[in-house]
Amino acid sequence: MSNQIAPIDPNVDPYGYLGIIPNTDGSITRSQIPPRPFSTTIPDHDSSVFIKDLVINPVKDTWARIIIPHEVLNSENKLPLVVYFHGGGFVMAITIDTPILQKFCATLAVEIPAIIVSVDYRYAPENRLPAAYDDCVESLYWIKNTPNELLKKYADFSKCFLLGTSSGGNIAYHVGLRVAGVSEYLKPLEIKGLILYHSLFGGNERTKSELRLARDKMLPLNVSDIMWELGLPIGSDRDHPYCNPMVEIQSNENLFDQVKIQGWKILIIDCDGDPLIDRQIEFSKMLKAKGVQVVDCFSEGGFHGCEYFDGMKLKELTLVVKEFMRGN
Secondary structure (H helix, E strand, O other), X not given: OOOOOOOOOOOOOHHHHXXXXXXXXXXXXXXXXXXXXXXXXXXXXXXXXXXXXXEEEOOOOEEEEEEEEHHHOOOOOOEEEEEEEOOOOOOOOOOOOOHHHHHHHHHHHHHOOOEEEEEOOOOOOOOOOOHHHHHHHHHHHHHHHOOOHHHHHHEEEEEEEEEEEOHHHHHHHHHHHHHHOOHHHHOOOOEEEEEEEOOOOXXXXXXXXHHHOOOOOOOOHHHHHHHHHHHOOOOOOOOOOOOOHHHHHHHOOOOOHHHHHHOOEEEEEEEOOXXXXXXXXXXXXHHHHOOOEEEEEEEOOOXXXXXXXXXXXXXXXXXXXXXXXXXX
C-alpha cells in the first residue's frame, strides 16, 4: 500500500491518522475540519456527472450531494436511486466532497447508471451513535419530502437502494432495520435492498482475520478500537449491537421479519485483505440462516476500502452492484 493511501502510519500515530488530538478530559480536538462546500461542479471537473448540494438539516449541519449522469439530463428515463453513506469510522472528518469519495460516487452514477444521493452526517465523539443513524434516517424522509426537481425528474423512487462503505455500511444496515417496519411512511420511496461494502463491525472477541492483520496499514486494531471508543455510547463495549450485530441477531428472533416481508435483498462485499473479512463471512452466514435473502461477494487480496484507490477494482465493484440492482 502506498504512502499516498496512508500518509500517516496508523500503527505509529493512530490519532494523527484519524485527524484528531485526544485531550486529557476525554474530548478531542480536530486537526482540520473540512468546509461545507456547495457547488454544481466536480472538483476535478468531471464532465460525466452533474452535481447539486442541498441542506438536509441546518441545525445539525447535515447535507447531501445529488450526483446525476450527464447523459440522463436530456432523457425522459428515470434511473434507480442509490442513497450512499460514506465511511470514516464515525470519527474522521470526511465529507462527501472528499475527492476519493466524489470519484467513487461519480463512477457508480455513470457505470450503473443511477442517481446517487451522498449523505453527510454528524461525527463522533461530538455526536456519538446513534446520531449518525438518526441523521441518515432523516435523510430518507428528506428525500421523500424534498421539492427538489432534479430528484423528482430523474430518480425512480420505486427503486431505491441503501449503499454504505465501512462505517457507512454499518449505518446502511442499522438504518435499514429501523425503516423496514415503516415503509408506508417513506412512500413513494421504496427500498429494494441494502449494499454493505466492507462494513465496519466489531466485537469484544478478536477474529482470526483481525489478529492476522492486526497491524494493517489501513485499518489496524488500534485504530478500530479508538473508533469504537469514541463512536459508541459512553460506557459501551464492542459487543454493543451498534458494533456487533451478531448480539442482536442471536437474541431477537423477529429482527428480520420486516426485512423479509419487504422482500429486501442484502449484498455483502469484502476481501480477504480486510481485517473485517471474518466478521462479514459470519454475518452473511447468520443472515442466511435467519432466512434473509443475501448475495455475498468475497474476493482475494485487496484491503479495506481498496476500491477507493484502485480504478480497476472500482470498475469490478460497479459491475457487482449493477448486477445486484438489476435483480431487484
